[in-house]
Amino acid sequence: MSKEKPPYILLRHRDIPDLDNLEVYRQNGGFKAFEKVVTQMEPAAVTEVVKASGLRGRGGAGFPTGLKWSFIDNKSWPHYVVANADESEPGTFKDREIMEGNPYQFLEGVAICAYAVQANVAYIYLRGEFWNLAASLDQHIAALEAAGLLGENLFGSKYSLRLYTHLGAGAYICGEETALLESLEGKLGQPRLRPPFPPSYGLYGKPTIVNNVETLANVPLIIERGAEWYRSMGTEKSPGVKIFSLSGCVNKPGNYELPLGTTFRELIFEHGGGIPGGRNIKAIMAAGASSSLIVADERALDTPMDYESVPSVGAQLGSASVIVIDDSVSIPWLIDKTTHFFRHESCGKCTPCREGTFWMSHLTERIANGRARREDVELLYDVASQIRGKCLCALGEFSIEAVLSGIERFRSDFDVAVGEVQTAAHVEQVPASD
């Protein structure tokens, strides 16, 4: 507890006031990295540095960022870069803080990525509710253009770059990169078949790099301070820092920038201040609504939060939106929330997700409200299993994680929910957030 907090890397606005002012950002080294890559580095060399840093995609999949950039198809032009700012996973609120507090670092990351793949246009696709953020980003982009940091012939080179924001219309699915591209093209937000992947066939059918906001916000400092510096943080396979969005039954919910590999226990009990009212921690969702439910036992609490370790407790790190569930929460109530979320957000393109989430939501509603039979729990498990492995994209596949793990790992809660003497009182509780 007495450890000195190291300086922030992504949430630097917490250390530096007014970092959303371009002057302040530049006084703190801002846009030096972009100038460096444009004036001194070959595009491929930029990608090499990012590759060497071991940076992995922070949107949830954890795909190596530099490797993705290297997949860009150089036989087809023009190229595009799209920043995925559709941040919609329940419990995830990290990108928003970056874009609010430290917007220029993110925009510089977009610019460096665009240079690395020689895109002259980059889009920032924001979820529809981020209209205020879009307005402020537009102002920041205008400031950059006024300062000559975006536009034609940057730093006297032949390289030109324009950034544009684009607001979604309120669909979770548009965080899926190909659905995002469809939406950005003005079409119905539904995922495309993959392959081909965006680096070869993306926006308007052209090679496109789609990266998460947090991923891109890492890039300027990696260029500035080097891959080795970045690798000095985190674990070997999951280097660097990560913003953990902590929510649910904790005393101090919020964003915590910590090295990858930090344990659940440290995040929840040291930084998050533990569980309110002295209640006991029951389960953890590490990746928002798309998460399996981790049984919060001692082993789980001591598990490091990185891409490799979290699977050992039967879950994924995903976007690291850690939702804490204490013993006041009924698991059937919880999964009823997740299935309703997915039912509402399923795009409807593929059968198992469209029909399966709809069906699951009926079952969980009955179970959570004490109107179900014992067989309904079995049926719910069957329906969730039927969805598995058959969906067009990850939304449907993730919609069943909480359901299956909930039934497997917290069966007694379901037994209570379908018991004969239910008053349904327990399901009316909401998780305490005091």
Place this chain on the structure above:
Amino acid sequence: MMAKMVSLTIDGKPVEVPEGTLVVNAAKKVGVDIPVFCYHPKMEPVGMCRMCLVEIGRPVIDRASGQPLREEDGSLKIQFGPKLETACTTPVSEGMVVLGATEKVKAGREDILEFLLTSHPLDCPICDKGGECPLQNLTMGFGPGESRYLYDDKKHLAKHVPLGELIYLDRERCIQCGRCVRFQELIADDPVIAFSQRGRSLEIVSYSEPGFDSYWSGNTTDICPVGALTTADFRFRARPWELKAAASICNHCPVGCNLTLNVRREAVSGGKWVLKRVMPRQNEAVNEIWICDKGRLGYHFGAQNAERLEKPLVRKNGELQPATWQEALELVTERFQSVGRGLITLASGRLSNEDLFNLGKLTRSLGGKSILYSSMAGGDLTTQIGFAPGTNFADMGKESAILVVGSDLEEEAPLWWLRVRQAAKRGATLIVLNARQTKLDRDAHYSLRFPFGTAAAAVLALVNTLSPKRPELPESIQELARSSELKAAAKAFAEAKDAAILFGGDGMGLAETQALAQACANLLLITDHFGRPNNGLLGVWPRANDQGAWELGWQPSMNLPADLAQAQALYIVAADPVSDDPAYLNAFDGQKFVVVQDLYLSQTARLADVVFPAQAWTEREGSYTSGERRVQRYYPALQPNAALPPRVESPGSRRAQVLTGLRAELDGPQADFAIPAFLAEKLGYEGFVHASASLVFARLAAEAPSFGGLSYQKLAEVHEQWPIVGRSDLYYGGTTYENTQGLGVQLPLAQGGASLLSWPQVADFKLPKLGGIAFPITRLYDRGATLMHSQLLHKRIGEPYIILSKQEASRLKISQGGFVRITFTDAERSVVVQAKVDEGLPERVVLAPRSFGLPISGPTPVELKPAG
């Protein structure tokens, strides 16, 4: 270049298919049916429904050596993925092992079906698709026996949603496969329907006005894998298994789409056979598996209705009165014999080859003159350098160039528009040369505009850039002739391995199309694009069998009003000149003897001395020659009303009927080929047959050189087509019919086409300083005799109208939809019509649609005034 072949096994059957083939198609080729809902072999895969799940194993490749690993027994080591894969999105690869019938696969399919059925109403007993429904069939095949889904949880949705007045949507039945949406976007290029909302609320909507505004909408009901989309025509009208199928050919335009006419004998119609619906029949060289809505929904003129002529009519005391065939035939025989050379037979391309053959032969025998009733010329050239046998739009691609000149192709011959567009998408160089913008411009590589009235000169401008012998060009075309785009287009056309020209009559009449055809022929001759497959000249004729008429020696008259006026007797068959242009009224002065042979009492028939009732094409056999010079057979679907045996009162009288045989009194409508044969018989001519179309065709094949060697048997031959449709499953290709009754035969080219023609006369054309010139255009939905009987298309046809330039509209102070009085100065006729304003139209140009009651056979001077 041949594609690389890939070997794999599907359910143990070895298959070799070209690289890039999808697993689902490779399976189909060896008779393994992999069920699909969203996949359709005519469209790119989307992988939405997840019904086609299979297990796929691939050879394990040793990373070091790059060689496949082997099992101990020497067989290839195959690794299967953890998940089932969608066969519709997975291309084949060498050594692949596809398993489509394992327990895992069956369970996967059952899972998907269970999901689909959770919200499906299961109203098969009242569903129009019941009996030919992929979802029904696959549920029988793979579906769970009982429902685990609570009935109360079912989502209930609107079951009567008109997407327009032609297509109805049942939202409960829709399984969101998106075939209809993709068809409209990718194939019809009318993206007027779309998905709205998301998840389980995803639904098909139409945003257009009128709803589902597309000439192609009916096709979505064929490829809809459930009963969600139905036509207003067939909805709640019959069950598919009650229907009999008769192979037919559409007679609305020169494409010659292969049809299946579904008929049923029903109590509600007094026990008669009734035409219940028109369906496409596969012919991959003609219409593939599609038809346009005019063909599908505009058939009523050929069905039976109260307005059809049933008995011959003879004018007595100034009035047309019913008569016996005997009486009518004798009167006509006598009068025709007396006028001899003074006879003119005017017939249209709505008639079959057999009809035109017998009519032409009769007229020749009498010493009279045969005239084809047509607004287009140039068929003498298409018989010589038309599409050569073996030509198929489907084979035109990267090495081909297609020039479409003077045609609004989707309006004139919809399927050709569709197929030309697809050829362009495959890489064929598409040059669209016209006076105005048309839908085909969207797919053109070169969109060239010539001033109205200069189509032939524009083609000569192309010739001019390529030929050492340069035709002189009129002033008005010089600007286009000098443009670099025209030069580039000419070069691309000349350098293409194969090149075809489609010429139409957009803005033109007989004289103009004659010159245009000649210019086009010259372009083909100097670039050596004729006489071999996928090259040549295609006339976008106004009628189905115009090409057949030309092949049989029929030609239009360059001065028809004068010819008609001079004739002593007229025999008018399947034509209604008086409705088209009242100027022809002058020919009917009461002095000459007029015989009209038709289905209905047309305006022209009302002026006749004798009217013969003809059988519709649905009631008899025959053959048409399509614009692509493909002779195709059609079969009877209905029995001609009164041609049924007379009511049998007793066994005795029945016996008497049989014994008297052909001597029985003729009754009811007769086939168009039979009536001239009856006349010939009475005139004592040899060599006429009336007993059957096949016998007439045999005669025709013996006497008409280009038909030599053909027979009805040859026309009925079929070979396997791709994609395979019909058969045991309906989910793969839709409900389009498999072709089992004939793909037709393309005629060989007539001799003599290889010599360069003279340059056509192209006088300079200038628009007047005052007044205007009306140019005829073709609308698919017109007010012609064949369409006005449609019980479905009235709203789409609309009232007569003309199209004006913006300047003209502002001069007349009328806005879009206002009324205007148009005076056709030559015809001395004026009418009040609605005006539409087209901002792209030059000043002084007026567009007037044909067959809307406006007297317009070619460019004609008009005066405009505001109405009222």
